[in-house]
Amino acid sequence: FADVTKIANDDYVGFTFFVGCMAMMAASAFFFLSMNNFDRKWRTSILVSGLITFIAAVHYWYMRDYWSGVGESPTFFRYVDWVLTVPLMCVEFYLILKVAGAKKSLMWKLIAASVIMLVTGYFGEAVYRDNAAFWGLLSGLAYFYIVYEIWLGSAKKLAVQAGGATLEAHKMLCWFVLVGWAIYPLGYMAGTPGWYDGLAGLGLNMDVIYNIGDAVNKIGFGLVVYGAAVAAQSAEN
Amino acid sequence: FADVTKIANDDYVGFTFFVGCMAMMAASAFFFLSMNNFDRKWRTSILVSGLITFIAAVHYWYMRDYWSGVGESPTFFRYVDWVLTVPLMCVEFYLILKVAGAKKSLMWKLIAASVIMLVTGYFGEAVYRDNAAFWGLLSGLAYFYIVYEIWLGSAKKLAVQAGGATLEAHKMLCWFVLVGWAIYPLGYMAGTPGWYDGLAGLGLNMDVIYNIGDAVNKIGFGLVVYGAAVAAQSAEN
Ligand SMILES: CC1=C(/C=C/C(C)=C/C=C/C(C)=C/C=O)C(C)(C)CCC1
Ligand SMILES: CC1=C(/C=C/C(C)=C/C=C/C(C)=C/C=O)C(C)(C)CCC1
Known part of the structure; x- marks a missing residue:
């Protein structure tokens, strides 16, 4: 029992970390077992x-x-997580569009862009904080490239050709990348200095915004894929 | 064994935490494996x-x-747990009534009401304890809304139309929400200051009451769902 320390009841940021942790565990059990x-x-x-x-x-x-222990934003772990999960999401996109004839090259393009997005974001958030706005801009360019590839690039053409369930799946994927992923730059602006000071974040804490983003994009997106599988399967039977 | 400290043999509250923990683990193994x-x-x-x-x-x-370590009520963890499990119970209600034609909107209404119930309860129990009775009242209103929706609202109509096993399942669900869930406000009254001081709790400790409530509503309710599945399946074969 040595490791137990008192928790402040009004540590709302800590609350979102605890809820997030447990929600991710439960979601994993759900996906693995079903x-x-x-x-x-x-x-x-x-x-x-x-x-x-x-x-x-x-x-x-x-x-x-x-x-709870150090009392600082866990930027290091945050990016270790993203550098693994964001490329995996690109794999997921590819898996969804594969039936429509998507090529592996699309997947690799998305993965490369997402790694650039995260490395530049990490430099701005953790290493060269004085130039956070500049690094954030670079990161944002890579992000827009991903948005472009999915909304207007080859992925779009493939989905339209395939129609039906694939087109549906593609549409929802587009919205996740455009709206769900856009939560993260808001968190970045709330947590780094730059021209956007006072403007962005709406007074919210960076970690709270990131934690909401993760819940939407990891659990929410997974559930949408799950729902698509349920729908496709019951249509077949 | 480095972390082991001596346990007081008459720590009855601690006893219910230990029993509860192990019972939850065993119940999870049971549900997952069966x-x-x-x-x-x-x-x-x-x-x-x-x-x-x-x-x-x-x-x-x-x-x-x-x-055991801090010697205080673990309010923070209690509510992290509830804020995840109570909405999941609303999902469970929806799954049970889905065969009767329940709509997703019912599920979202119940989830929203349950989150309001818990957030206001947390404020009363952990943050603004001096106004615990007021926050408890707000929380209770959200609770009554849930009871109303299930007992008399659209859920009721659907269940009556469906009849048979669904009606049975719905009835038992109604009683869980009315009687099983009512254990929690008793615990709240036992653990916070208010007009009900001395009246409620019957001298019982808040955590003991909450732990009993959790055993009834999490394990008990899960077993009832399990029993319904067994009954439905043997009726089919
Ligand atoms: C655009 C932009 C960013 C984008 C981050 C994104 C889009 C992260 C996505 C994470 C996901 C989807 C995780 C889910 O598993 C940063 C790095 C904050 C830096 C500022 C500019
Ligand atoms: C009405 C009311 C409450 C109700 C709590 C409930 C109903 C909790 C249910 C928990 C469950 C069902 C957990 C099972 O997984 C509070 C918050 C104590 C505050 C006082 C008023």
Whole structure:
């Protein structure tokens, strides 16, 4: 019982870390255990959803403790998490569009852009904080490239050709990348100095914004993939 | 064994934390491992029962240690647990009534009301204790809204139309929300100052009451769902 310390009841940021950690664990259990209810072609997608939340669960465990123990933003663990989960989300996008004939090259393009987005973001947030706005801009360019590829690039054409469930899945994926992912730059602006000081974040804490973003994009997106699998399967039977 | 400290043999509150923790772990193993004995349409309900006890097991682990280490009520962890498990119970209600044609909007209404109930309860119990009675009243209103929706609202109509096993399941669900959930406000009254001082709690400790409530509502309710699945399945064969 040595490790127990008192927790402040009004530590709302800590609250979101704890809720996030447990939600990621529960989501992983859900995806892993329900995966075998589906036909083979859906199983890999559900499994990848589970991997994403599982990786996050471990990092939220660290981040939670780092926040309560050190009292600082756990930027290091945050980016270790993202550098694994964001490329995995690109794999997930590819898996969804594969039936429509998506090529592996699309996946690699998205992965490369997402790594650039995260490395430049890390420099701005953790290393060269004085130039956070500049690094954030570079990161944002890589982000817009991803948005462009998915909304207007080759992915779009493939989805339109395929129609039906694939087009539906593609649409929802587009909105996640445009709206769900846009939560993160807001958090970045709330937590770094720059021209946007006072403007962004609406008084919210950076970690709270990031934690909301992770809940939406990891659990929410996984559940949408799960829902698509349920719908496709019950349409077949 | 480095972390072991001596335990007081008459720490009855601690006893209920330890028993609760292990019971939640065992219940999770039971639900997760028996899930695949059922047809697909029942599996998700059993899985969600398992998720609820699994989330509770993790938080009882913390609460147990917090109680023995810090010697205070682990309010923070209690509400982290509830804010995840109570909405999951609303999902469970929806899954049970889905066959009767329940709409997703019912689920979202219940989830929203339950979050309001818990946030206001947390404020009263942990942050603004001097006004605990006022916050408890707000929380109670949200609770009554849930009771109303289930007993008399649209859920009721759907269940009556469906009849048979669904009506049975709905009835037992109604009683859990009315009687099982009512254990919690008793615990709240036992643990916070207000006009009800001396009146409520019957001399019982708040945490003991909450722990009993959790055993009834998480494990008990899960077992009832399990029993319904067994009954439905043997009726079909
Ligand atoms: C644009 C931009 C950013 C974008 C981050 C994103 C989009 C992260 C996505 C994470 C996901 C989707 C995790 C889910 O598993 C940064 C790095 C904050 C830096 C500021 C500019
Ligand atoms: C009405 C009321 C409350 C109700 C709490 C409830 C109803 C909690 C239910 C928890 C469950 C069902 C957990 C199971 O997983 C509070 C917050 C104590 C505050 C006082 C008023």
